[in-house]
Amino acid sequence: MSECIELRYEVSSEDFTRAGEASSNVKKKLKQMGVSPAAITKVAIAMYEGEINMVIHADGGHIEVTISEEEIEIKLCDRGPGIQNVEKAMQAGYSTAPDNIRALGFGAGMGLPNMKKYTDEMTIDTEIGVGTTVTMKVKL
Amino acid sequence: MDKFFTAVQLDEDLCRGCINCIKRCPTQAIRVRNGRAVITKQFCIDCGECIRVCPHHAKKAVFDSLDILKQYEYTVALPAPTLYGQLNNLDDINIVLTALKSLGFDDVYEVSGAAELVSELSRQYVEEHKEQWPIVSTACPSIVRLIRVRFPNLIPHLLPIQAPVDLAAAIARRNAMEKTGLPSEKIGIIFISPCPAKVSAARDPLGIEKSNIDGVLAIKSVYPKLIGIMPKILDEIEELAISGRIGIGWGICGGEASGLLRENYLAADGIENVIRVLEDLEDEKFSNLEFIELNACSGGCVGGVLTVENPYVAKVKLKRLVKYMPVARTHLRKDEGYEKAKREIDPYWNEEVEYKPVFRLGENMRDNIHKMSRVEELCSIFPALDCGACGAPTCQALAEDIVRGVACEQDCMYVLRQRLHKLSDEISMLDRTETNGGMK
Structure with a gap:
């Protein structure tokens, strides 16, 4: 098995000033690890979107990042309400964000579509009332 | 030309080895080693923050007269x-x-x-x-x-x-x-x-x-x-x-x-x-x-x-x-x-600006993964006080220095103190065993 490094980040809820901390930390590490600038952009953007989503919709959660020689895997795990309709959620512009979140400039309905756009693979495991796990992969 | 010339330099006689500059440097280019600041010129971007903050005027800019x-x-x-x-x-x-x-x-x-x-x-x-x-x-x-x-x-x-x-x-x-x-x-x-x-x-x-x-x-x-x-x-x-x-x-x-x-x-x-x-x-x-x-x-x-x-x-x-x-x-x-x-006169740039990955830890991805894991491991040992006593601006920076081979674990006061405690405990235990042995 190829070597890898696992990182774990807690994402606190309803704190926009801290949202993005995990993704910028990962970005710094990837630069130090000599990962290509293009792959770093993908990870940074997709992970930031995911982090914001966890704050907006799911009262936070945690993120597991696994970096191997072949790929970077980002697992966003929350204990939020779950996604009612995954297909709809994946449509650009569809959003269930409440007004107070939209007032902050978020909730444009581009979160999940952007995450998919910027990663090579994305899967969503969700259960109503239990939580959602989004797994994204960026190939190196 | 190495293109890493920096106009910000150190006057060693004036430097007291305090931690003001290492804390303020935006690229973490400065360390205190052997009681004196050392600037890693590959990291330095010449912003002059250290000149501003040095209370001993030990950082200076070179310019002509x-x-x-x-x-x-x-x-x-x-x-x-x-x-x-x-x-x-x-x-x-x-x-x-x-x-x-x-x-x-x-x-x-x-x-x-x-x-x-x-x-x-x-x-x-x-x-x-x-x-x-x-x-x-x-x-x-x-x-x-x-x-x-x-x-x-x-x-x-x-x-x-x-x-x-x-x-x-x-x-x-x-x-x-x-x-x-x-x-x-x-x-x-x-x-x-x-x-x-x-x-x-x-x-x-x-x-x-x-x-x-x-x-x-x-x-x-x-x-x-x-x-x-x-x-x-x-x-x-x-x-x-x-x-x-x-x-x-x-x-x-x-x-x-x-x-x-x-x-x-x-x-x-x-x-x-x-x-x-x-x-x-x-x-x-x-x-x-x-x-x-x-x-x-x-x-x-x-x-x-x-x-x-x-x-x-x-x-x-x-x-x-x-x-x-x-x-x-x-x-x-x-x-x-x-x-x-x-x-x-051609007013445009005539040379590409190239990415210089000076902060990279290792040679290849395998090496990078290995070194980054070691950094994480070290960070979990360090107290996360970012006290600067080791000469690096943060515990994380010390961990990176160790991995790069330019510092060691005992540079951390906290680690050193723990080791000394352990050593003194062992000595006193040894002493007790010997004393007990002598009474027999």
Whole structure:
């Protein structure tokens, strides 16, 4: 098995000033690890979107990042309400964000579509009332 | 040329080994080793933060003295617009420019004059390169250096036009050669600079192969001489000024961006604020932005470490000075030399700025994974106090140093204390065993 490094980040809820901390930390590490600038952009953007989503919709959660020689895997795990309709959620512009979140400039309905756009693979495991796990992969 | 020359240097005799500079350096380029600060020049971007913060004045900028004029047959002074902001109640720039000639220069060429040309060119460039939006300004050399070591994704956004001072130097040299008939090497083009970053940029420029600047004087060392001369030359003032509000506005944060005559721009100053903007830009958090002006110093060039006046006061003085000036004077200058210079000199960058991954830990991905895992492991041992006692700015930085092979675990006071406790416990235990043994 190829070597890898696992990182774990807690994402606190309803704190926009801290949202993005995990993704910028990962970005710094990837630069130090000599990962290509293009792959770093993908990870940074997709992970930031995911982090914001966890704050907006799911009262936070945690993120597991696994970096191997072949790929970077980002697992966003929350204990939020779950996604009612995954297909709809994946449509650009569809959003269930409440007004107070939209007032902050978020909730444009581009979160999940952007995450998919910027990663090579994305899967969503969700259960109503239990939580959602989004797994994204960026190939190196 | 290694392109890692830094104008910020250390005076070892004055350094006391305190932790002020290591904590303030935005690229974590400084460590305290053996009681003295050490600057890793690959990491240094010449922002001058350490010069500002050092209580012992042990950080200094290297720049030339006026003696440099003796090395040339003909010299031209290039005053930065910031210079005017140092002076009280100035209402005619020609007084400063004439005083510079009295100081020993044969001619002067205002950097703000070239800045208006750069503004003109930038307007056209920004309009024609929408795919590159937002375009990031490159006039501040610290910003270009920061981007090339830390923000590789943003290199394609850089504005590939020479900084005003470089263009000014090229024009001044051309004009001087034509006027005097002297060969290039006998002409000295001397910049009067607000900051050390320009000293490095003149020596090891980025974006252009070779700078036309032969020497750099500090505003703070020219200033006292100027104020001595200015009152004495009021009867013989020459008409030398060539710039208007846009050109002089470059001395203040927002000046370059407003010279583009567009609305969708952002202008940030102060190195920490700049880094936040670059991080956000890297994460594509901005939409509809066309241009980003960035200045390492608070307030813009008026905040440079080689200036004497408070940057905010200098800003007010500049604003007052330009109040009744024409917007720009590029169209008013009809002299032959200027037109020729415009045709003959290529104002664009002629060299790629390359990403320098100086912060990379290992050789290849396998090595990087291994080393990053070790950094994580070390960080879990360290107390996360970021006390700086080890000489590194943070526990994380110490961990990285250890992995790079330039520090060791016991440099951490906390780890050292634990080991000493353990050792003393073991000794006392050994002592007890021996004493007990002796009683038998």
